[in-house]
Amino acid sequence: MSRTLVIGDIHGAYIALQQILERATVTTSDTLIFLGDYVDGWSQSAEVIDFLMEIKQQYNSIFMRGNHDDLLLDWMKTGEYNEQWFNHGGKLTTEKYSSVIGDRREAHVAFLENLQDYHHDNDNKLFLHAGFTNQNGIKGEYFTRMFYWDRTLWETALALDESLEKNHPQYPKRFTHYSEIFIGHTPVTRIGETKPVNKASIWNVDTGAAFKGPLTVIDADTKEYWQSDPVYKLYPNEDGRN
Template sequence: MKRFAIGDIHGGLKALKQVLERAKVTTQDQLIFLGDYVDGWSDSAAVISFLIELSKTHNCIFIRGNHDDLVHHWLKTDEQNENWLKHGGQSSKDAYAKLTLSEVEEHKKFFSNLENYYIDPENNLFVHAGFANMHGPQNEYEPYMVYWDRTLWETALALDENLKPEDLLYPKRFKLFHEIFIGHTPVTRINQTKPVNAANIWNVDTGAAFKGPLTMLNIDTKEIIQSEPVHQLYPNESGRN
């Protein structure tokens, strides 16, 4: 069995299908999706339909992203947050206009069942954004922190490379887990297009919502499998640019 962490998809179904094929995924493999399935390219609703079907034949774990929570809230309440609409929400709204009521209900159930985080038997944490509580995501006072917080990743990037885990100044949050796999903050912001490792944190969001590819990372070997830059697969769209 191979285990993969999959970065933010943002409606790029063509990229998702491409990267799953390139990874030669089988039904024996475990797929851990790090969230943000929607808001970006035109296939947001189709991505959810695809994932629902994929979960019937494959071992999948679906983490909740901030954009997934925003779309779910809109589907439940019809409230239209202007900030959300400007940052990918309009593409999701347009995509959902093509679905039947029964399909929308099935998607709402999918969003409701997303996991805020997952801890595997080897004490690796999989979470969309991060966590601020020094005792781990299980102890956050506000659950939304795990799919919005960027301080974990910012701290990792700014960490003095000479610090060791036993040093007093070493971040306590990092010591809670063997490795931490996240998305949320595209590594394209630091001019990278492959997953970036800082301390014991792996950021697998390679900017699929913008000009980057979609990425699968083999959790155990760290092999990287990527799609073509997603914007090339949707040449007539602008994504979240």
Template sequence: MRTFAIGDIHGGLKALIQVLNQLEITEKDTLIFMGDYVDGWSESAQVIDFLINLSEKINCIFIKGNHDVWCENWLKDQTDVNPTWYLHGGKETIDSYEGFTIDKKNEHLNFFENLKMYHLDSENRLFLHAGFTSMHGVERETYPHKFCTDRTLWEMALAMDKEIEKSSSNYPRRLQHYNEIYIGHTPTTNYGEAAPMHAINIWNVDTGAAFKGKITALNINTKAYFQSDELPKLYPNEKGRN
């Protein structure tokens, strides 16, 4: 029984299939997708179709990302296009839905509406797209949208003095609640890293698939990771998000 955390996809179906082929998934495995399935490359709608079908065969847990919120809102009312979203991958997502029936779009809307804001497993490992701000943990978060947008949790872990003991009063309370925290949202390529990054008890598995990076799947027990090719190589005639 293996569990993999899979980082941001951003419409890169070819890369997602590459990664899954490396994993040699069985029905005993669990896949935890960290959000941002759409916006960037040309196959966003196709990614959602693929994930819906995959979840019928494999145990999948789907976390909601900020781009998924945008796409969900558009699917609810396709006459209302958020201009910020449109400029950050929304155009490519809208284009990918050309030819999709109303019933199929409603199926996708149902997928987005049922995404989890976070997942906490039996070993007190937390999975969410971005972060949280409450010192009392995710269950007492005052601003739930932070689960999709917060970067301060990751920034705090990167800046933290690694010599501070967890039992110390100086240890951030946000990090004390969970054995491990898994996130996406902030590309490791922003820090010059192509691989998943580890800071304190946080693992970041967004390796820049929206831009010039790769999609990553991390085995949360062994910490072995598997990656696609860089997305521009798989979509040579596209720009992705720049």
């Protein structure tokens, strides 16, 4: 039986990525949807990208664009960086990428260039890294960078009065267009959780792998999930983004 498996923010945690795919017993009949932020945090960002390129050849797989992925791509193409990115994982990534040269580097650039802003499936499920701001949904979004930078979708879900019905005039219109929305970007460790969190129609699968949490893969239909060990324990000599 085929499954749709959604993978949260990896942030250079190659060992954790291998763990969750093994623990979920992933097969070639499964569809793998990666929510972005493959890099920045732990020391194996380049190995993660190598591995994802292998997965792309072997599995039915879909890759979202995360803000950290976009920042890395910009640096690889221009050599320029912003201080905020550099201080939130970018510095370690640029150091590790000094050895990624030639054809391997070109392949990484091509992979990052071809990431998707979102995936909207036949069951009206939406998958993207961060969110969107337009009340009419993804097709009406004027600022496409919001697909991998927005936090207001998740913040609104957290603040929502759970007693409101979908037809209530105060119910956020953004939540009504899709049966479910799967995101990462804002770690649920900020609200004291380390497992996927559902608020309204939003499922947040960023379980804090860049910090003290595990990496997570969740079945989009059954909501069964599998997690790695807390990632910091897999990289005991590193700080991640802590």
